Amino acid sequence: MASHARRSQTVKVRDVAREAGVAIGTVSRVLNDHPTVTRELRERVERAMAHLGYEVDVTAQSMRAGRSRLVACAIRDFDIPRFALFIKEAEAVLREAGYTLLLASTTNRPDVEIALLSAFRRRRVDGVMMTLTDEQHRDVREALSEAPMPVLLIDRDRIEALDRVTADHRQGARLATGHLLGLGHRRIAVLVGDTKAFPSRSRLEGLREAYAAAGVVPDPRLLRDNVLSSEEAYRATASLMSLADPPTALFVAAMDMLGGCLRALRTMGIAVGDGISVVAGSDSDLAELHTPPITAIAWDLAAMGRHAATMLLERMRGEEIERGRGLTVPTELIIRGSTRPVAN
Amino acid sequence: MASHARRSQTVKVRDVAREAGVAIGTVSRVLNDHPTVTRELRERVERAMAHLGYEVDVTAQSMRAGRSRLVACAIRDFDIPRFALFIKEAEAVLREAGYTLLLASTTNRPDVEIALLSAFRRRRVDGVMMTLTDEQHRDVREALSEAPMPVLLIDRDRIEALDRVTADHRQGARLATGHLLGLGHRRIAVLVGDTKAFPSRSRLEGLREAYAAAGVVPDPRLLRDNVLSSEEAYRATASLMSLADPPTALFVAAMDMLGGCLRALRTMGIAVGDGISVVAGSDSDLAELHTPPITAIAWDLAAMGRHAATMLLERMRGEEIERGRGLTVPTELIIRGSTRPVAN
DNA sequence: AGTTATAAATGAACCGATTCATTAGCTCCA
DNA sequence: TGGAGCTAATGAATCGGTTCATTTATAACT
Structure with a gap:
């Protein structure tokens, strides 16, 4: 069977050197495209390598280099x-x-x-x-x-x-929030991810800037942060929409939570667009092909x-x-x- | 600056051995949980490693082992x-x-x-x-x-x-096709991926089995194979729906082509469910949250x-x-x- | 021709672990 | 007391490349 013998007779620089009739160091220099090796010798070594089926051992290279x-x-x-x-x-x-x-x-x-x-x-x-x-x-x-x-x-x-x-998340969040404010929304629910990390913090900055520019004061009870998974997004959305005075817009300001939000809205029978305006924090097939298609922040x-x-x-x-x-x-x-x- | 000096004074087995007052081989045996090392010595070596902040070099290990x-x-x-x-x-x-x-x-x-x-x-x-x-x-x-x-x-x-x-793609395709045939569909368009590989071949098998079981002969002109990307799926769908006698159902029998198909249908103004029945070859947020939600083959x-x-x-x-x-x-x-x- | 400068090739030492033949230290028993 | 039988520890050799001080060959110049 010889299942996975490795050690056995693998070709090494030593063998290539012998076959080509050169020193070990020369083989190494060929391998590393050193300038100080003549074309003739290079070709002889390369022929020997091809002939013996030589493959350099990356581990050994790492070891020394x-x-x-x-x-x-x-x-x-x-x-x-x-x-x-x-x-x-x-x-x-x-x-x-x-x-x-x-x-x-x-x-x-x-x-x-x-x-x-x-x-x-x-x-x-x-x-x-x-x-x-x-x-x-x-x-x-x-x-x-x-x-x-x-x-x-x-x-x-x-x-x-x-x-x-x-990515310029601040810009994205500012645009999204400005867009919603421009449409007359004042009760905008926002889901953001981990505020210990840059993206969520920048989005919150952008959000505040847009509010400030519009001279509107946001309702802090509509902000849910540290929402990290689709499941948490589901629960957060459900709880937001159950408020006595529910939001008219939802800004899902993270990369992977849109599915959870939409699932919650569907379960509660709230229609996207009609019942609530929705902005996705990142674009996706889901956002694009949803009915209605979902406004989204996109970057490359x-x-x-x-x-x-x-x-x-x-x-x-x-x-x-x-x-x-x-x-x-x-x-x-x-x-x-x-x-x-x-x-x- | 000392930017990324590595070589300089990293701790090696040699140093650990000296610090612990043992042989190099003993340090290695401790590293590899060899049974023939006394508890006392093991502890001394481990203390030395902790003290010196020793980290084994995986490259060197690979080299020898x-x-x-x-x-x-x-x-x-x-x-x-x-x-x-x-x-x-x-x-x-x-x-x-x-x-x-x-x-x-x-x-x-x-x-x-x-x-x-x-x-x-x-x-x-x-x-x-x-x-x-x-x-x-x-x-x-x-x-x-x-x-x-x-x-x-x-x-x-x-x-x-x-x-x-x-994954049992044959079973999935058979179920999907059987489901469509059971709903009375006879003109079922099918997009599959690369037929040189197992999944597409199995799906085609399942398809044929379902047709055979129902005693129905499929129209070969409705099969598009070797559709490999969302863009190709878009074109294939568009071309299928432009036929004089267009399909009443579309089975998107691959993992990553649903978006392209839906985009084509939307562009052409064809309503999923009403205008055409659609089955997705793999489940996704998009399939689940689409309007209407899309019947899909799922596996773990x-x-x-x-x-x-x-x-x-x-x-x-x-x-x-x-x-x-x-x-x-x-x-x-x-x-x-x-x-x-x-x-x- | 002789000297120097330059370029090309050589091969021993080295990278940092593991391995294994050998040695050291103990115990046990005749 | 001496030898057999074990267990635990030792450290030189090894893995397969790269590097660099040294040697050799060639060219250039006086």
Whole structure:
């Protein structure tokens, strides 16, 4: 059967060197595209490699060279709609540059984030892109500052001199809130996610700015924060709509809670558009194809992924670039049928 | 600045050994829970490790031990709705067992699949779970048979003696088709994905079985296969609905094409339920919350991910288990408002 | 021709763990 | 008391590459 014998007679640089009649170091230089190797010798070595079916052992390379050609990405959860676009594009850019993507989920727990950073260090990961549950968490910040490899923050606040890519959630929330206020809504319910993290905080800022600009004072009882899952969104929506004086509009200001809200509205027999105006904090097939289609904040997650990977690669190359660069992708409001002028 | 110095004074087994006053080999045995080490010494070594802040270098471990504690997962595309559930659960199981997940997308190209297998080999990846674009592809099959580590197929046909986890797409398609036929539909349009791969083939089988059971002969012009993206689904739907004798039902028999179909129907002003009955090949928020809600085939992707990881772990442990195990998760049909008796 | 400068190739040492043949230390018993 | 039988600890060799000080070959110049 010989099931999974590995050790046995795999071809090594030594064998290639012997076959090509050159020194081991020369084979290595060919592998690494060193300039000081003549074309003739390079070809002879390459022929020997092809002939013997040589495959370089990345582990051994990492061992000596100190770099693993691994880049890690750690986010709260994989199944956030459209976030896959970020990962997909980042992976493509990284693969193009010869790196492999390592994926992990933090499940929104700082201790897991710390453990992951340590695991990445032990693996000699060359670069990390990640979200954080709580930018202020002391131990996480300490772990970040002790990380021997560059770390890029995904949609998080500035920390020390780390690079970051973000979406302009403040702008998005301001547009969305302004739109609802413009339609005459005054009782606007808002669901936001974890306020310990940048996106929710920015959205709240945008919200306040829009209120201030309109000279309207929001009702704090209509704000539900730290809503983290579709299930919690369901419960929050149900409780909001059961208030004696229920909201006329609902702003679902997070990436993955729209389903829960719509389910609650449906259960309660409240019609989107007619009974309540709804804005989604991120666009999706669901928002677009709902009846009526749902007004949503949109931004280019694929571009974010590309930029994140590109910036991280630059940093990993150790180029002389200023530290703590930030890149923000703009957000826009796509107005659809779910938002209408307030009744009467 | 000392930006990312790594080399400098990291703690090694050597240092721990000196600090604890033991041999290097003893430190290694403590690290690996070897039974032949006294409690007293173990504690002394552990104290030294804690004191020095020692972290084992996984690369060096892989170098010598031959295993990397990496498991790779390669699928067509990350942004298939709900597929994230598979990955999420698999990663959780693997992490629990001390493995790290490596992620890559094949973009549905056999040459990429072959390149990935080679990359995994070079990294000494301990196990692989993947889909295949074309189970019959000669070079891919050769690459699979030459893989030195166990490979588990995700939702693919039996190949050699590889383990596999699948969903019972045949059953799902049979239920869906039977349901439509039972409602009186005779002109049922079907969109399936890549027929070179197991899921589409099984769905077509289930389809044929349902037709045969009902004694009905399908119109081959209503079948569109190798529809791979939302955009192609849009075009296929538009073309089908433009036929002189358009279908009365549409079975979207794939994981990620529902959005495209619904977009086409909306553009053409065709009402789901009234104008055409629709069945989705996989369930989603979109299917559930659409108006009307869309009848869908559902199965437990999270369970699939768990099983895949568990089976692969067993195989990696080299346990004496029969080769070529297969696990199939059942599918069910969730009947909703989008499927109605055929008009007149 | 002789000297120097330059370019190309060599191969031993090294990266940081694990492994295993060997040694040290004990216990037990004739 | 001495030897057999064990268990626990030791540390040199090893994994498969890369690196760099050194050697060798070639070109350039006086």
